[in-house]
Amino acid sequence: MKVRMACLCMMMSTAFVAHAQENTQDNLQGNGQTQSQQAGKWEEGFSGSAMLLFGVTQSNSQADSGDDTIGSLDEDGEKQTEGFVFPIASSDLSYTFTGGNHQVFIGTSNADIALGRPHLQVGYGQHIDQVGTIKLSYIPGLISSTTWQDPFLVGSKRHETDRTIKGARLQFSEILDTGLGLEFAAGKNEIDDELSGSQYSSQVQSQLDREGDLYYGELYYVTPVTETALIRSSFSYLRNQANGDAMASNQYTGQIALFQRYQQSTLTLSLKYQYAKFDESHPLFDKVQENDAVGLLATYTYDDIFGWQGVGVGVLAGFTEHLSNIDFYQYESWILGTGIRYVF
Template identity: 45%
Template sequence: MVLRAIFVFIMTGDGVIKVIWVAVVLSVLSAQSYANEQKGKWEPGVSGTIAMLAGGAQSNSRLDSGPKNIDSLSGIGEDKMEAFFFPLAASHVDYTFANGNSRVQFGMQEADIALGRPHIELGYHQYVDNLGTFKFSYLPGILSATTWKDPYLVGEDRSETDRNIQGVRFQYSDILSSRFGLEMAYGDQKIDDELSGISFSPTAQQALDRNGDLYFIELSHLDPISKTWLVRSSVNYMRKDLSGKAMSSNKYTGQVAFLKRLAKGTFTVSATYHYEDFENVNPIFQDTRSDNGVGIMSTYVYKAPFNLKNVGLVALLGYHQDFSNIDFYDNYNVSVGTGVSYDF
């Protein structure tokens, strides 16, 4: 079974872009193709995916988005509706060597919880008989995301700056034919012009610095419970070891996703829960931050519309909410979108 995924990323209130919803396209779902995926063998030559995505999202986050000018750090953030368009969402080009077990890839790969944002990567994939598939990737940080220089500035227009993450990742799928998967990653997060808390004091600015290191590890399992149903469950841990100790944290996430094959498409629904415990007292709010978050994502994929081979149409709906003991970091996101992909 070949899994194709399209991710939408929306800036939220904890300093990291969150995955709001995921569209999983089951490109091939026959028993034979499922066996081929588990063997880790690919068709030699050039292949890949081109995908485009558009839609809208409503959020009340204040840390990375929302209105330029805020009049208070307390209470609930103002709702803001934004349109998005990703002309190359989840697009990548692969070259598989003649042995069918070695592959290089350049572009946007599917899973990226590790660094919490879309990225371009260069990776090498190797299948080893009876062991599984190994993937080694370098993330050069070509793409940047925007955030506020000082999110806590009140009564004046806030200015944007770029956030960039470089990193490396190791993935090991179908470990010893067990359907378990392991992923580990490291990333270096840099804010071009980090001024968080400068409007308060140098001490506050130091404690709220968002530059630093990200460490991630995930264990997952893919279970075919029938001919048409699949369940993927995962648990992961992310360590944010940032220069600002009030922004450093330990985050624990669990997710379960159900995938259903339909006559000419697929339906997916997934649910997530995370708990994030921060390290030190926030100097602005005089409290140590602690967050809980829940999310649900649903997608429908229609394959080969109008008998167009290798084309898929996607409809998506997602909801995510963070509950924090500090009001400023409370936020929610609602996302809807449509997309089209082409496999070659």
Template identity: 35%
Template sequence: MEKKYLVCCMALFSGQALAELGESGFSGEISALIGFGSEESNFNTDSDKTINNVDNSGQSKSEVLAAPLGQLRYTFGQLDNHQVFIGTSREDIAVGDFALEAGYRFGLTEDSSVAVSFLPTIMGGETWEDPYLVGAERKATDISGNAFRFQYNGIMDSPFSLDLAYYTQDIDVEHSGSQYTSTQQKLLDRSGNGLYSKASYKYMIDSTSLLQPALIYKTFSADGEAMSSKSYGAELSYMKFVSKHAFSISGKYLNISYDASHPVFDIEQKNSEYSLFAGYEYDQFMGWDDWAFNAIAGYDAKSSNITFFDETQYMVGVGVTYKF
């Protein structure tokens, strides 16, 4: 089960997307979240190891999720406009996944900043060595990868922001299509690298409400042509702050097309992805100045022209955050 919801929903409350870096010295937050989630996917290594065909969508598996999140920041400089940070970013993660991030942020003006960061193991997790293996036991293998990220928030003191990333993906043991010819197997190699870009605009409806539309474009160049893809889409987020309460909801759509015909299904894969996230934060929880209560929920669906790639997942969770 991917745990990106634990980050993406919390990101909607993050103040670090603003240019103001804060007072000099150390600051940060530590969050503890627990939730319940379910995922239906043919690539979930917790599902059945043996399948009899590739004509159906994956089985549904549920689990309890727990994740400690947090980030440590150090702000310095005569104008407090330099900052280094490490931890779990509460901003939108470059390729939509849970990851450690370390980097440097520079405040250009009160309303504008740039940041560069490194995200190790951004694509970390497990998948099948050969997801399409029929009539035999499939084996799990590791996914790894890194990302290098650049952000420009408040471009020239405007409401526009830009988020760019270069990322890699490596499948430790790649045996996709082992029951097919060597030529077909080469088309299914999932290791590669990609580019991510997101342009957003912050519109203040009033002093307590924010609407943020964004456009997203991604490319992934895999070693196997049938696994290379281009994605484009849009995202819309709404945030409302009332006294100690903060509410948010965010929706995203992505259209993904692949570069070559999939040799297992003899057709080019085309996917549509839909995501919906909602979050709530209650500051000064239990009367404690530095604590907050959080509740989050997320739903993610992938609809493909090839049933085998259809996926759905959801999660709900609650937790507390300590800010310092």
């Protein structure tokens, strides 16, 4: 599967919200079963979900979307509006062993936390009473996204190439029966045809190499506000150890989300701030890149629509403003979408 990078930038926040909704659902309404009915953390046997997500995005990013031909690196990016269909968004299958505290799973990660985009992952989870829930998973890189072979190509048509990320992640949630959670991940960013700076010297090309290693860590806390409302606050750090020194960066993100549960529906409002600083001066712009981003996202989901057990629908709307001291990397993007989900 291939998805546009501009679309993924917004879907990352969307998926985060879906993940947090799942992780906090028990706090809001319980899991629908008493301890006598369910011995452990999860219901024994097979379970899962399937979701179809579709909608429209718009972005004026020069680095990952925009016109395929540009006359200058100083040009403002043209707004590009694209429809998207993501047929396996938030889809997964798991099997829980006898006792309800051991589980294997496969599917797309709602969090997209590990490396900031949808991933297919395979993993194992274990719940330990009064300790917490631990999950370890592998991301094989089967879902790819598209980006430019050379974002800086001027006067000729820019061509798309595939970007894949492979890695592993460790999640530790509900630590000591509290709302505290941790996540760590490490991965490798691979681009099929990395040709950044192809019109310049080999030294410049090496400085602009986007491939490399990624390391991620997050600390979050879930705070009950009322019996039906929660606040999830988080801070995360991403080290992008790109091969090119001008592309390597440290990224810091703070995010807060409010979850309000109603009888059959959930409203989520999320605010995110992100800051990134790069290691070395950009050879084409003669300055060290620094970026700031603010994102807003609202989602509304409705369960068991028309009385159909396990069938739900949702709508979402989001906006991101990405600022940079280098105009080439400044852009705005928004997303409108809807989806249908079946849980079994």
